[in-house]
Amino acid sequence: MKTPNDPGTIDLMTGRLLLGYARVSTDAQELAGQRDELHAAGCTRIYAEKITGTQRNRPELARLLDHLRPGDVVTVTRLDRLARSTRDLLDIAERIQEAGAGLRSLAEPWADTTTPAGRMVLTMFAGLAEFERTLIIDRTRTGREAAKAKGVKFGPRPTLSADQAAHARRLIDQEGHTVKEVADLLGVHRSTLYRALEKKETTQ
Template sequence: MASIGYARVSTRDQILDGQLDQLRAGGCEKVFVEHASGVLAKRPALDDALAYLRGGDTLVVTKLDRLGRSVRNLKEVADGLELRGVGLKALSQGIDTTTPGGRLFFHMLAAIAEFEHDLIVERTQDGLAAARARGRVGGGRVKMTATKARQARAMYEEKTYTVQQIADTFGVSRGTIYRHLTHDTHPA
């Protein structure tokens, strides 16, 4: 029964020392370190840590947000650990799923976070529906009108202007110009 640590920082500039100190003080024999954003699907150090763990071991993190990309992902990881007989500890939050009280606390936190997420989604949908009822629609502002797109195409076809010069003329990015050049803006 080993305590295995997992530490993650989002960027190379962030410092791991605080997490590593806490994990070592928490009795971790081995620590897997990740330098990646939590939202990325690929986290090789986490995959390695999960593969390393055996029944009876405990995965230790300083905070739950170091482990999961979202509440749903965190719950999936915790459920997978539980099925394998592996515990989960979050040191700064006092969560320890190797105890009945710790499991209860973890599941309550996950349920509350999921409930909060659902409320945010519901309020967002209500706000969008109210805005649509008032005639407003979402999306970014139109950067190039049809007239400007035709002018940009004409400048491009003259072959005297670079795409960057055309973009600068209209105050848009080169990507915007390229998008309009690939769409047929000539009336049919």
């Protein structure tokens, strides 16, 4: 008889442990549908959570990945239940592969890394993701160089203008306010005010 702490069902044909992962984005959504599909696919140990996919901290997914053993298979109903983006999917798939385990999606059979075809598809995706990343870096570099050629300066803008710094100096020197009081008045941190005052003094 299966106990609540039983880690999962072993596929008798392959000896693999079948693990499921289910996720919904809000409390208003239900996990029952995903659980039913995963149970039907042979998964009796299911890690499930209600959390938006945009959040990096997904405790149940982390638990699943930490407990993977060689030969295990992680099953999801759809890939968007598992990952936030292509890059995220590839990172998770890599962690699963490093554990010697496999990944499969019920809705996307081409994403089955337990088969040579599925592994090839994800390898192609990894190449495309790297290619896209290179293009973005190149476009960003080209844009920055063109902007610099036109006199655009990059870097953080000063929080306080020269006029604000001059006003702050008058409040401190002539009206006797403390640096903390002036910083609070201007809505900045004291260190920001100190930097603005020092910069004004060096430019005078």
